[in-house]
Amino acid sequence: MKVSREQMAENRHRILDAASRLFREKGFDAVSVAEVMKAAGLTHGGFYGHFSSKDDLIAQTLAHVLAADSGGGGDLRAYVGSYLSPRHRDNCAGGCPTAGLAAAIRHQTPAARSAMTEGLRSQIDRIGKALPELDPADRRRAAIGSWAAMVGAVILARAIDDPALSDEVLEQTHAWVDAGISQVSAS
Amino acid sequence: MKVSREQMAENRHRILDAASRLFREKGFDAVSVAEVMKAAGLTHGGFYGHFSSKDDLIAQTLAHVLAADSGGGGDLRAYVGSYLSPRHRDNCAGGCPTAGLAAAIRHQTPAARSAMTEGLRSQIDRIGKALPELDPADRRRAAIGSWAAMVGAVILARAIDDPALSDEVLEQTHAWVDAGISQVSAS
């Protein structure tokens, strides 16, 4: 049954949102096309009316979710705190797509890699802009170093089976990043 | 055809080594049991004489490779430098199993998660021991923060499609980690 243009656009959006959550939660390979469509409230048949392949869905989902990536508005300290929280660690499906998917990008198509690259580029720029008190070289270094530590810490915290150690990785990385930013500021 | 006990042990070792390289290179899902056996110079039939399932292979491979993880001997600066090098970024198959596999552990069995947790615990301890000039609290913080940044930077560098940005992530994280360690030391 055909639906209105508007309905179709909404369906497409729902598919991308569902895919985004499912991919972050379970990984690209563990999510089937049918599962995505079902989560979007449709059946698997209509999929190829929206996307040319699963790889195409992956690439478009990345572009979709990375474009929507907030970045934290401006208060870097608050953003770091929420990023390195148990709440974020435990919320893969709704959490940062970089932390959830960056490591899997290596095995995806060039289009997907390209989308991730642009997402990371703008995320680094955004963090840099949140450090206006530094000179440009220090700002760039702090932005990249902090972002690497944040992403790495969440990935490690999610990999670790022991809640105490997992919490500690988040807390200590938080302290380390805060100290790094402050000390660079003071230099 | 039966082989000697010794030969069997060697075969098992070869399977684990082959699996370790293949998993790091292509990810757990993208590597088939038959592919691992072929890389070890065997056929797929004998697999279940060594392991009870692919999941079992994954868990035992992790324990195998994480136990062998060097950690760098003692010169932390040199270790950080080689870790955050283009050479290491481009050498997934032979590189750090944490950088290559940590993000995928979330989707594996409890045995695999447990192996990774113990590997991370000892790696953090090893880095901490390479910072003897710090008091215990700073040492722990520097070890965890540096390790998170190192792992995160290699994962991001491998995800990024643009060589210049990828190199920059490695270089800037290197400078950031070095500065962090030095400034903590000086405090």
Added chain:
DNA sequence: GGCTAAATATGATGGCGATCATGTAAATGT
């Protein structure tokens, strides 16, 4: 209002891969 094309649904198809079944030959114990 009827015609056409489009958007989804339902229902194949085909390949891949984990696991199992069976054969075979050589190592090990007596």
Added chain:
DNA sequence: ACATTTACATGATCGCCATCATATTTAGCC
């Protein structure tokens, strides 16, 4: 030496999933 066990090879099986074929219904246009 012989019997037996065992490590591995060859050859199914079975289910899952990406993708395609076809049907159905309705939006969009005259």
